[in-house]
Amino acid sequence: MAAALSLGACGGSGGETTQPGTTDAPPQQEQAAPANSLEAFIQDVQADFSSTSKKLLDEQEKLFAEVGETYEDYLASVDKIQQWYDLAVSETEALGARAVESGREYYKLVVDSVDVTDDRELDKATEEYYDSVYEDAFEDYYDEIYEDAFDEMYDAYYDGVIQDAYDVTPYDEWSEAHSDAYDAWSDARSDVYDAWSDTRSDVYSDYSDVRSAFYSNDFDVEGVFAPVQVVENGGTVESAESAAGDAEPAAADSSDASGVDPEFKAMMDGYESFFNEYVEFIKAYGENPTSTELIAQYSNLMAQYTESMGTMSEVDTSDLSPADAAYYAEVTARIYENLAEVA
Structure with missing residues (x-):
């Protein structure tokens, strides 16, 4: 019995010997x-x-x-x-x-x-x-x-x-x-x-x-x-x-890769940048209300704040494309979240 087991093991490891009733395994496919x-x-x-x-x-x-x-x-x-x-x-x-x-x-x-x-x-x-x-x-x-x-x-x-x-x-x-x-x-x-x-x-x-x-x-x-x-x-x-005869090159040029109109994106980015500046100013002013430098900036910044809030509220979201509307919602959500810190 020991000899038979030994022989079987040797046969299984050889490159040219196969067991009765078996076939060579198919080549391995590349796994995902x-x-x-x-x-x-x-x-x-x-x-x-x-x-x-x-x-x-x-x-x-x-x-x-x-x-x-x-x-x-x-x-x-x-x-x-x-x-x-x-x-x-x-x-x-x-x-x-x-x-x-x-x-x-x-x-x-x-x-x-x-x-x-x-x-x-x-x-x-x-x-x-x-x-x-x-x-x-x-x-x-x-x-x-x-x-x-x-x-x-x-x-x-x-x-x-x-x-x-x-x-x-x-x-x-x-x-x-x-x-x-x-x-x-x-x-x-x-x-x-x-x-x-x-x-x-x-x-x-x-x-x-x-x-x-x-x-x-x-x-x-x-x-x-x-x-x-x-x-x-x-x-x-x-x-x-265009060279290939694209029927709508102008439409493709009028928006960025995400579908957001570049002019609309620039406008919204400008609003967000201003409100970030505004929030930082209000924080600084709250911590140092006697600063002559901050007091000098206060009136002008508040006027810009009122103007920006008014202009942003006039955006008719019903006229926006889906991409513009999504970007508007994204930016305004960040703006209001930021403003909540100094409310």
Whole structure:
């Protein structure tokens, strides 16, 4: 019996011997990427947001320790503070660009990972990036950096050591330092918001484009994001679509990739930018109502506020395209959420 078992084992390991009644196994087919790889991909993107936020917060802690807590320490460290502001802007820009690129890679992975004929599974997988990144990761980063970290900088310097030096510093010197600190803080914070908002909008546009393509059974993700090529035609330059006889080139040119009219988007982005500035001003004014600089700005800003609220309320949403209406709802929701902080 032992000999038979030994012989059978040897025969099973040989390259040319087969057992009676068996056939060679068919060649292995290439397996589709497992569905859980989508989850792992999104976790990596979320980790990128978390690590970028942590990097900025860690650098901020180092800055606070290095600068110290006196007015003289602050004056000697203005360049270091500006370096943190610059880092916050550059890291936010780079993070947003990575999020856009990751989204496009994710949608390719969706096509490779799920049954594209199963509408429910396809929708679920596609929406996961929107929910986890556009909604959650971007919002968390906004809260941690744009809100909390910049509030810490404001409290530490503009409303902290500089404000404390008011009674012991010549007014002209103090006023210049106070104003410069606010400008540096405000400019950097606005740049961070612009980088955050622009790339977040790009993520939304990509999501919208992919959803539309998938709905039309177009699963060529690279084609969805391919840049429009131009060709020479009789000495003029026109889009490849026009050269091919596209019947509606003008309509295609009148909106951006998400379908939102560029002029309407610019108008709404302008409103949002103003209201962000307004909220920051009201916060600063509430904390320092005797500031001559803020008092001088108050009347003009309130007039702009009244005008902007009136103009925005006059938008007739019933006349908007679906894409414009969706963008209007998205922006106004953020505006009112922001205004609620100073209501």
